[in-house]
Amino acid sequence: MLKLQKVSLDLGPNTIVSGVDLQVAPGESVCLVGPSGCGKTSLLRLASGVLEATSGQVNNHFTTTAAVFQESRLLPWRSLLDNIALGLKARGVPRRDRLMQAKELADQVGLTNYHQHFPHELSGGMQQRVALARALAVGADFLLLDEPFSALDVGLRSEAQDLVERLVVDQGIATLMVTHDLTEALRLAHRIIVVSGSPGTVVFEHPVTTPYRERSHAWLYEEAGQLLRQPVVSESFLFHPDSEVA
Numbered sequence: 001m002l003k004l005q006k007v008s009l010d011l012g013p014n015t016i017v018s019g020v021d022l023q024v025a026p027g028e029s030v031c032l033v034g035p036s037g038c039g040k041t042s043l044l045r046l047a048s049g050v051l052e053a054t055s056g057q058v059n060n061h062f063t064t065t066a067a068v069f070q071e072s073r074l075l076p077w078r079s080l081l082d083n084i085a086l087g088l089k090a091r092g093v094p095r096r097d098r099l100m101q102a103k104e105l106a107d108q109v110g111l112t113n114y115h116q117h118f119p120h121e122l123s124g125g126m127q128q129r130v131a132l133a134r135a136l137a138v139g140a141d142f143l144l145l146d147e148p149f150s151a152l153d154v155g156l157r158s159e160a161q162d163l164v165e166r167l168v169v170d171q172g173i174a175t176l177m178v179t180h181d182l183t184e185a186l187r188l189a190h191r192i193i194v195v196s197g198s199p200g201t202v203v204f205e206h207p208v209t210t211p212y213r214e215r216s217h218a219w220l221y222e223e224a225g226q227l228l229r230q231p232v233v234s235e236s237f238l239f240h241p242d243s244e245v246a
């Protein structure tokens with residue numbers, strides 16, 4: 001369980017987030033959405049322990065937390081398998097064992113035929129899957145995902161979302177994911193949290209109760225439309241239906 005209670009963060013003279021309460025339960029998938037600069041990434045960094053709250057409490061009771069970012073941050077001079085196995089190396093796992101585990105993970109994320117490829121030989125979507133496999137290699141039970149698919153085109157993004165869905169549904173891995181895309185959040189989340197303002201505060205929460213298998217494209221767009229009808233949501237997406245020119 002991750003629990004943020006009344007968390008505020010000052011960086012230099014600026015208050016970045018203020019009075020944020022946020023929880024992620026074991027196996028739960030939570031998406032943070034909101035306008036640029038409202039403090040979503042800062043909340044992930046607070047959750048990971050990279051940043052310390054100025055006030056309030058951050059308690060992360062997950063055993064192993066791993067993060068995947070917008071850019072895959074792979075080591076360009078290492079093969080796909082070595083990149084996946086990086087965290088295992090740091091933990092002193094012998095080379096044979098870590099390569100075996102890396103192979104299994106590469107297969108799990110659909111990269112069976114690319115074991116010896118280097119990052120520059122992989123597409124952006126493949127690189128993000130390697131980054132996910134690397135997070136899984138260390139046995140993460142909690143994944144922090146910071147817009148991991150925003151640079152991908154529609155097809156690759158959909159494949160990557162499938163993978164995260166499987167991690168959540170089949171393996172019960174908890175996730176806290178930042179995305180600018182409301183349909184992505186609706187597809188992957190058990191709960192959506194809208195952060196807005198400066199400093200950022202939680203302005204809206206939306207539980208997504210529809211089972212994953214029933215979240216069709218039509219449903220996603222209808223549901224996103226419904227959500228955007230709530231002024232607090234549309235305002236945080238800087239979308240003002242009433243002011244649109246006919």
Ligand SMILES: Nc1ncnc2c1ncn2[C@@H]1O[C@H](COP(=O)(O)OP(=O)(O)OP(=O)(O)O)[C@@H](O)[C@H]1O
Nearest residue numbers: 011012014016034035036037038039040041042043
């Ligand atoms: N190290 C820092 N020092 C001072 N201000 C910072 C620092 N890092 C971030 N900020 C400021 O904190 C605010 C929130 O940044 P953050 O990256 O958390 O927002 P975000 O919601 O994730 O934005 P985006 O959606 O554009 O990625 C921004 O105004 C940013 O300029």
